[in-house]
Amino acid sequence: MGKGLFITATGTDVGKTYVTALIVKKLKEAGYHAGYYKAALSGAECIADSDAGYVKKVSGITQEDDTLISYLYKEAVSPHLAARIEDNPVELQKVTEDFRKVTEEYEYxxxxxxxxxxxxxxxxxxxxLLLExxxxxxxxxxxxxxxxGLGTINAVVLTVEYLRQHGISVKGVILNHYTGDVMQEDNVRMxxxxxxxxxxxxxxxxxxxLSMDIGKLVSLFA
Structure with a gap:
């Protein structure tokens, strides 16, 4: 069985998919048998045009499209609402089974x-069912x-505390759109x-x- 790591975010449109693609790409280019999985995705007509398709393209993995996602919805709304509109609710058992199949095939x-x-x-x-x-x-x-940028201290602290209070381990934070100005450096420290x-x-x-030591990246997976 392979190892896994869950990438979440402080909200929509902070670059979670972009960063995820860089993670998978770094693993693949370092010689690891890297895979990807997403339980539910909304707002795409097909896998190729979805977040999963983007990750596959950027990372260069050759994983079969139908193993990347369990539920794909066309409506660009929260998965629970898209599922209701399209009458295709997420089944947690299917999600766990699909994920296990990917871990049987891929190392990370x-x-x-x-x-x-x-x-x-x-x-x-x-x-x-919530993401947690x-x-x-x-x-x-x-x-x-x-x-x-601005507002990230509050967003990160609240997200991390929520995860901890719900019994989920947080390995760390990846900051996107980083330019290194005085405010962003202070955000890192705070x-x-x-x-x-x-x-x-x-x-x-x-x-x-992804500017991160490959050994450090690999150590995040469990």
Whole structure:
């Protein structure tokens, strides 16, 4: 069985998919048999045009499309609402089974979340499922992707504390859109002090490589 790591974020549009692609790419280029998985994805007509398709293209992995995602919705809304509109609710058993199949094939599997950590995956009369339930079911540790700019201290601390309070381990934070100005440097310092987690990497605009030691990256997977 391969090892896995869950990538979540402080919210939508902070660059979680972009950073995930860089992680998978770095693993692959270092010679590791790297795979990808996402439980539910909304807002795409097909896998090739989805976040999963983007990760596959950027990273260069050759994983079969139908193993990348368990549930693909066309509606560009939260997965729970897309599932209701399209009458195709997420089944946690299918998610765990699909993930295990990927880990049987790949050495290191990077799992991408949907939106921020408080993201409803299914919410109906018979089942209420949040993203945190998926993380716990897959028994994974997490890395939080956040924007490097204004407001990130609050967003990161709240996200990290939420994860901890719900029994989920946080390995660290990756800051996206990093330019290294005085405010962003202070954000790094304050996040590490207030959230008590390390800044694992700083991703600059247009970066095509993840500036992180490969040994350190591999050590995050469990």
């Amino acid at each position: 599997v990077t799992v991408e979340g949907s939106g921020g950590i408080v993201c409803p995956i299914r919410w109906d009369e018979t089942c209420r 339930d998926v993380i716990r079911a897959l028994e994974l540790d997490t890395v939080v992707v956040a924007d490097a 996040i590490e002090m207030l959230a008590q987690v390390p800044i694992l990497a700083k991703v600059k605009p247009q970066d095509t490589e």
